[in-house]
Amino acid sequence: MAEAVLLTTKPRNDHGKMKARRLRRQGLVPAVIYGHKEATLSVSLNGEDLSRAIRHGVRVVDVQAEGKVEKALIKEVQWDHLGMEILHVDFARVAADERVEINVRVELRGTAPGIATGGVIDQPIHLLAVECLAIAVPDSIRVNVSTLQLGDAIHVKELVLPEGVKALSDPDAVVVQVIAKLVEAEPTAAPEGAPVAAEQAEPEVIRRERPAEEEEEAEPKK
Numbered sequence: 001m002a003e004a005v006l007l008t009t010k011p012r013n014d015h016g017k018m019k020a021r022r023l024r025r026q027g028l029v030p031a032v033i034y035g036h037k038e039a040t041l042s043v044s045l046n047g048e049d050l051s052r053a054i055r056h057g058v059r060v061v062d063v064q065a066e067g068k069v070e071k072a073l074i075k076e077v078q079w080d081h082l083g084m085e086i087l088h089v090d091f092a093r094v095a096a097d098e099r100v101e102i103n104v105r106v107e108l109r110g111t112a113p114g115i116a117t118g119g120v121i122d123q124p125i126h127l128l129a130v131e132c133l134a135i136a137v138p139d140s141i142r143v144n145v146s147t148l149q150l151g152d153a154i155h156v157k158e159l160v161l162p163e164g165v166k167a168l169s170d171p172d173a174v175v176v177q178v179i180a181k182l183v184e185a186e187p188t189a190a191p192e193g194a195p196v197a198a199e200q201a202e203p204e205v206i207r208r209e210r211p212a213e214e215e216e217e218a219e220p221k222k
Contacts, residue, residue: 005053006062006069009043009081010031020088030192033065033072035093041065047086054086059102063091073100073134094134101168103127104138110146114178119150125175129168130161138162145176153177210221 012030020030026212029047035039043065053061054077063072074093080087094100106128112121128141141161143154157171 004062005043005058006064007053009041009045011066012042012044015042022083026086029089030042031089031091033063033091033093035072036095038093050089057105059104059137060094060134061091071096071134073102073137092168093178096135098134099131100134100137101129101131102137104130105140106138107142108176109142109144112148112152112178114148114150114152114159117150118181119178120181121145121176122179123176125156125169128159128175128190130165131168132162132165133206135166136162138165141165143176145178148176148178150180152180159202202216 009031010028023044024047027047027089028044029050030041031045033041033043053095054074058074060071060073062069071094072118074089075092077086078088078091079085104127106123106126108121112119114202115121130141132138141159143159145154148154153178154175155171156167156169156173156175159175161167197208
């Protein structure tokens with residue numbers, strides 16, 4: 001579980017795209033805090049602090065707003081089209097003893113011996129849906145692949161999860177497996193005496209016949 005992170009916010013009274021752009025130029029990110037039948041707050045916060053928390057896998061933070069600190073889940077993050085800049089974030093209030101449903105990143109550990117015998121790693125599940133305490137969201141679900149031979153797989157029901165964490169995905173779903181590497185067929189050589197392929201032939205030059213009037217106009221004047 002990641003360490004507790006405190007994010008300090010400021011009230012935000014102005015709304016609209018122009019106001020949001022102005023905030024982002026100042027290094028701030030517009031956000032809302034909602035939930036627990038309390039008033040929805042429009043706030044802004046330091047974009048670098050938020051980005052750092054997200055990069056380190058933090059999902060639940062302490063948010064300081066209106067003179068008090070609340071625990072909140074980073075519910076939704078809107079990115080720009082390049083996935084570089086955070087445009088907006090939604091925080092959902094949570095209690096310390098509240099269980100939440102959340103997607104957690106799956107992280108592979110070790111080297112599968114099946115790779116040495118011609119296999120490749122195939123990972124169908126990169127995010128695992130889990131249920132856990134809001135204050136105990138794991139940074140990631142670590143999966144050891146160091147025993148996987150060619151043809152072996154690890155299913156959701158076989159994962160070793162942190163205490164108090166319950167997987168919500170299909171128990172029989174494959175998380176990671178070692179499959180045979182696909183070998184591309186060698187191109188077949190053309191038999192001797194076969195005609196040259198169309199793409200190797202010289203292109204035909206197509207010229208438009210100019211009308212007689214154009215020919216006359218093209219004649220240099222004496």
